[in-house]
Amino acid sequence: MIEQLIRTRFTDLVGVRHPIVQTGMGWVSGPRLVSATANAGGLGILASATMSFEELRAAILETKSRTDAPFGVNLRADAGDAEARCDLLIEHGVKVASFALAPKEALISRLKDHGIVVMPSIGAAKHAVKVASWGADAVMVQGGEGGGHTGPVPTSLLLPTVLDAVDIPVIAAGGYFDGRGLAAALSYGAAGIGMGTRFLLTSDSAVPQAVKELYLGHDLNGTVVTAKVDGMPHRMLRTDLVESVEANSTLKRLGPTARRTLEFKRTSGMSWVQLLQDGRAMKRTQGRTLGQMALAANTPTMLKAGLVDGDTDAGVLACGQVVGVIDDLPSCEQLIDRIVTGAAEQLERAAGAVVRPVTT
Known part of the structure; x- marks a missing residue:
């Protein structure tokens, strides 16, 4: 385990040694992975969206x-x-509250009043400006290369627009896996990087070994962005199931959608009233149609089938394009150590390339 080599506004803000975030991946980011990341000096984030209230407490x-x-x-x-x-x-x-969607201003204020760092994820500079004006301490910005719900703009173009728009720490996500990526993000002006797929593919991840091997077998063309799973653009591993979902008509997907909605209701412990309330909230905050909201109930169940049960015939696997350049399963400590060390070396080499004019 290495000592701190790179200090940023984010490491100071959160109190971690290294400017690396393990993102909150449903069914993946549990206590085992989060604690391994934290013990290695990064920031691990529990994914609570796929947990009941009591499961989150535990x-x-x-x-x-x-x-x-x-x-x-x-x-x-x-x-x-x-x-x-x-x-x-x-x-x-808990030190950090991260959000997939912007929390209300009052909620940000309440968390900050109790010393909790608030870090929403955003997909555009205007969203960063909004949450910063509400008091957010930092933001995470994910480019189109990232896994799960994603947008069309690559990180290399999205990141500088966000950095130009706000003066709070910005964490860059989407396409990062090694020290060169961390060095590049820091050179842009980011305060750190966030990684999902790279942490999923570690020995500390509880994802079944056979599923990890499936991920490792894909190249840079091994992912696809589809809206047919939950109604919103979602980057996933290209599997036979995803290909069939892409090909099927809405009518053919209706039966499986209903069954998975019932399964999600059962596993989440939510009542029909709670499901309807969440549906109305999605419609209000995300502009989803009724059909998209019905599809959204599919996602937790289908992700669980693949990432927890290892049933890739029934489950989908969220994945970033970075899967195409990953070929090993290190521990979180090994991964973070080599990324930070590599970034420090890369930054030193880059600094050595600067030519300063001789003054007389």
Whole structure:
């Protein structure tokens, strides 16, 4: 385990050694992966969207039993119990609250009043400006290369527009996997990088080994962005199931959609009233149609089938394009150590290339 080699506004803000974030991936970012990341000096983030309220409480307690280092929790700002979940973070002294959608200004203020760092994920400079004006401490920006829900603009173009728009720490995500990427992000002006697929493919990840091997077998063309799984653009591993979903008509998907909605209701413990409330929130905040909201209920169940049960015939696998350049399964400590060391070396080489004019 290496000592701090790179200090940024983000490492100072959060209290971690290294400017590396393990993003909150549903069914993947549990206590085992989060604590391994935290113990290695990065910021691990629990994914709470696929947890019931009591499962989140248990996950926070387990993570705290595994590490004394700071960690975070990713929350759905539009969830019906978002405020209660934030109270849970306050109760247990969680360091960072990250959000997939912008939380309300009052919620940001409440978290900050209790010393919790608020870090929403955003996909455009205007969104960064909005949450910064509401008091967000930092933002994570993901370019189109990233896995899961993503936009069309690559990180290399999206990142500078966000950096030009706000003066809070910016974490760059989408396409990062090594020290060169961290050095590049820092050179742009980012305060660190976020990685999902790269942390999924570690020995500390609880994803079944056979599924990890499936990921490792794909190249740079091994992902596809589809809206047919949950109604929104979603980057996934290109599998037989995803190809068939892409080819099927809406009518053929109707039956499986209904079955998976029932399964999600059962596993989440949510009532029909809560599901409808969440659906209305999605419609209000994301502009989804009723059909898209029905499809959205598919996602947790289909991701669980692949990432937890290892059933790739029934499940989908969220994935970033970076899968095409990953060929090993290091521990979180090994991964973070080599990324930080590589970035420091790369930055030193780059600094040596600067030619300073001789003054007389």
